[in-house]
Amino acid sequence: xxxxxxxxxxxxxxxxxxxxxxxxxxxxxxxxxxxxxxxxxxxxxxxxxxxxxxxxxxxxxxxxxxxxxxxxxxxxxxxxxxxxxxx
Numbered sequence: 001x002x003x004x005x006x007x008x009x010x011x012x013x014x015x016x017x018x019x020x021x022x023x024x025x026x027x028x029x030x031x032x033x034x035x036x037x038x039x040x041x042x043x044x045x046x047x048x049x050x051x052x053x054x055x056x057x058x059x060x061x062x063x064x065x066x067x068x069x070x071x072x073x074x075x076x077x078x079x080x081x082x083x084x085x086x087x
Contacts, residue, residue, distance in 0.1 A: 032068055040066050 017023050036054050039047035046055045053072045059065055 036068060 014025070018025055032054065035049050036047050036056065040056055044056070046053050048054075051074045054068050055070045055072065056066050057069050059067045
């Protein structure tokens with residue numbers, strides 16, 4: 001029997017690291033919030049820092065506010081992402 005291909009999502013890898021190794025993601029979240037707070041306040045839909053672009057969109061619920069939904073590295077199609085996620 002042929003073995004199935006197995007793929008592990010980035011989300012699963014992060015959760016595994018967080019839960020198996022006791023790594024808290026909160027300090028990383030706090031750093032990202034500090035980096036994007038100013039641009040979000042003036043209505044930006046993205047912000048580039050050190051060759052990575054943080055992309056924002058409205059949360060699904062009004063209580064979610066603005067969500068940093070992805071982080072793109074140089075050359076990852078920022079223009080298309082922004083066009084598809086304008087809101």
